[in-house]
Amino acid sequence: MSGMDGKAVVVTGAGRGLGAAFAGHLARAGAAVVVNDVDGDQARSVAAAIRDGGDCAVASDHSVADPEQAEAIVELCVREFGGIDGLVNNAGLTYEAMPWEDDAARAKALVEVNVLGVVYTGLAAIRRMRAACRGSIVNISSGASLGQRTIGVYAASKGAVASLTYSWALDLEDSGIRVNAVCPKAYTRMVWESERASRHTFPENTADLVAPLVHFLLDERSAGITGQMVRCTGQELHIVGQPAFKAPILRRESWDLDSVDQAFTEVFQAHLEAYGLEKQLPPRLRKWLVPALTA
Incomplete structure (x- = not known):
């Protein structure tokens, strides 16, 4: 029996790509899933496919970038399935631009989804989970948080997600709520539509290869695992080291x-x-x- 049987999970940005793969996998594992995406037609299509397979899902077209709509996503899960046991903060935007050519409005829109969307949906879920004394949150970060050319704002947003993961894990470790992050490498529409895509040939179905890791981090099998960032490329799986103060540390009364x-x-x-x-x-x-x- 899967540890997801009877669990209720929200997956944001689940209309396609990674989110759709996560939602489908979790539903097949026994979870009831809220398939959220601002593209309502895509969300409804994914949810319908899950139901056609005999599993349980409802669609949501709310925007995670709006705090009231983020609250509504969680409330939908509670209303339809009786509670919320898991949250996958997957919704995200990206674009490529050199810093001197970047656009403030586009940067703002990305941060509102990639950072504030995680915050708003996470806070709504945490309040419900804390009342129940249980729950698991998986935030989708990225290896780009270490720094990557032409996607500085995206990289910064994913660095913020990593820091938020570490901080929430500390705050919630006595509340029965675990918070981890995943850095996936998957060739989805977000990659296909990037400027660098024309220079490469991408394998198919890589999003499905990341889904078991997300399942594990939501599942009871990962009890006790929190505050971790895990990278999965489909073939490789490893823990991402947390930033740390590096030796040697020099000391003086003052520095000039x-x-x-x-x-x-x-x-x-x-x-x-x-x-x-x-x-x-x-x-x-x-x-x-x-x-x-x-x-």
């Missing part, structure tokens, strides 16, 4: 410009890190990093 310069010249030059998901060494850092790597 000369002493900071001395710290970097004499100590930190051997400890600077390559940045970004690709971990490439840009020319301006090579004078610091190459001597340390070849020493």
Whole structure:
């Protein structure tokens, strides 16, 4: 018997791609699913397909970017299924732009969905879960949170989701509610429509390969696991390390410009890190990093 039998779960952004794969997988595992997407036709199509397969689902076309509508998504789950046991915060936007060409309105819209949408829907679910003393939240983050070219605002939004995951896990660890994040690598419409898509050929059905991880993190099998970010590429599965203060830590009564310069010249030059998901060494850092790597 699956640990999802009889559980009620909300999946946002579930009209296609990863969200649709998550919703379908969870429904087949026994969960009753709210299929949420601002594209109501897509949400209804996914929910109908789930019901046609003999499983339980209802559709929602509410926007996670509006706090009242985010509350309505959770209320729909409670009204239809008697409560909410799981939430998958999957709804998201992305676009590509160099920083000097970016548009403030487009950046704002992305943050409202990718960050505030997670906050609004999460808060609504947490209030219900806390009253029941149980629940599991899976936030969809991204490896882009480590830094990736041409998608800076998206990367920042996913970094915010990671930080929110860690903080909520701390706040809720005594409430019976677990909060984890998943960094999926899947070739969905979000990737197909990107500017880089024309340079690659993508495999199919990769979203389905990530769904078992989301299932596990919602399932009773993952009891005790919280505050983790897990990356899944379909073939690879691994824990993403949390940011940490790095040794050595230098101490003085106070720091001035000369002493900071001395710290970097004499100590930190051997400890600077390559940045970004690709971990490439840009020319301006090579004078610091190459001597340390070849020493």
